[in-house]
Amino acid sequence: MKTYRHLFFDLDHTLWDFEANADETLRHLFTQHELSRHGITAEDFIRVYSDINHGLWRLYQGGKITQQQLRVTRFPRTFVKLGLQETDSPEAISAQFTEILPQKTAVFPYTYEVLDYLRDKGYALHLITNGFKDIQYVKLNSSRLTDYFQEIVTSECCGHLKPDARIFQHALERTGATPVESLMIGDNLECDVLGAFNAGIDQVYFNPDKRRHFAQTTYEISCLSELKSIL
Structure with missing residues (x-):
């Protein structure tokens, strides 16, 4: 692994x-x-x-x-x-x-527990989002998520939207990370999974509704708590 x-x-x-x-x-x-x-x-x-x-x-x-x-x-x-x-x-x-x-403040089950776990394990946590910058920061602050993340990369900041590989490359440059030591976690097969794949980054497909699909993903989970078995 x-x-x-x-x-x-x-x-x-x-x-x-x-x-x-x-x-x-x-x-x-x-x-x-x-x-x-x-x-x-x-x-x-x-x-x-x-x-x-x-x-x-x-x-x-x-x-x-x-x-x-x-x-x-x-x-x-x-x-x-x-x-x-x-x-x-x-x-x-x-x-x-x-x-x-x-x-509004609703988050998925185990969000805080998993982020605490990952932070305590020493992982560097970041966000890559296509959402509008002004809106996303309010969401993060309202739901008490901001402090978990070292870098928050929005499509508006770099001028490219997921699945464009350039937003992932921008995120790697911002964080000083390399593709081989990085992992993308997201719910969208095109934007998150394919986008990360095209940038040479492994992916976790978050599929809480267990939708049937034929995409190739590095990992797939239906609950955030399952990240503990991967990381």
């Missing part, structure tokens, strides 16, 4: 529970703006928004749209998909979502 020294984590969907935090935020906004008056349910609102948001994120990660386009179009598109008008989307809802969401 290789001896790793530098561990690179993804943030959203790996440590910080994006779905749980987004669900709570969207329910709050649904109630605040009395969206039930349009004849829709909170469940439909959340489901459709999630589908729209995931699709727009794929476009953003592929360089097809900008950060601003993602932010300003996801709610109007949600309302249209629900059979309503773009104008039914409250003017402030996008800004409110962006402000409230990162203040």
